[in-house]
Amino acid sequence: MVVTISQVKALPKGKKIAYWLVTLLLAAAIVLSGIGQLMQNEGNVELVDKIDFPVYILTILGIWKVLGAIALVMPGFPRLKEWAYAGIFFLMTGAALSHALADDYVSNGFNLILPLFYAALNIASWALRPKNRKL
Template identity: 40%
Template structure:
């Protein structure tokens, strides 16, 4: 049986995480030149911007829907790698831009733990 408190924590944390990710996706599509400059500074290829934005939206859909446990696990893994690589890239150029990635990674871990607690 699901604990109501755990459900609230899961949904709140996953909601905040989703909002952060969607704000980034919004930037990818509607502030492309700024994101392109950031990707160039971080030494990432700029052709990844649109596919990454699409994959982030699909990842959020996979996390929120309970259609496939495997797909949900892959979405959590993909976000983990993305956030770790983003934090690492910002640390490498020492611009202090890694804090949002670490906050999102913390939210992702909490979301994942409560997802496993509720749906496994």
């Protein structure tokens, strides 16, 4: 197979588009979730009550999520981005584990699948990030 120069240049552009699609989807989901937790919506309060967490954890998690989502999309600060990726990964895997240990398998495991999906999006965004967003 012969690869032309135009084909080689097209790959990084596609990777960049994939990076931004995945990252913006992740950031939007995380920031909306964080805002819901900061507002202490009834569903969020019920959720933390069900897994025996104190309600004030919603404020802590909400702040972390909003700040992490902002860090992912803002330019510069590659070290901060690494911390944000790690934090989001720990938040999402911790959420899945917390629901699993509390036997909270609402709607065929939705409370397990959704945070693990966000963790996978987080890994994909990290793997696709351009060189100027790496340490």
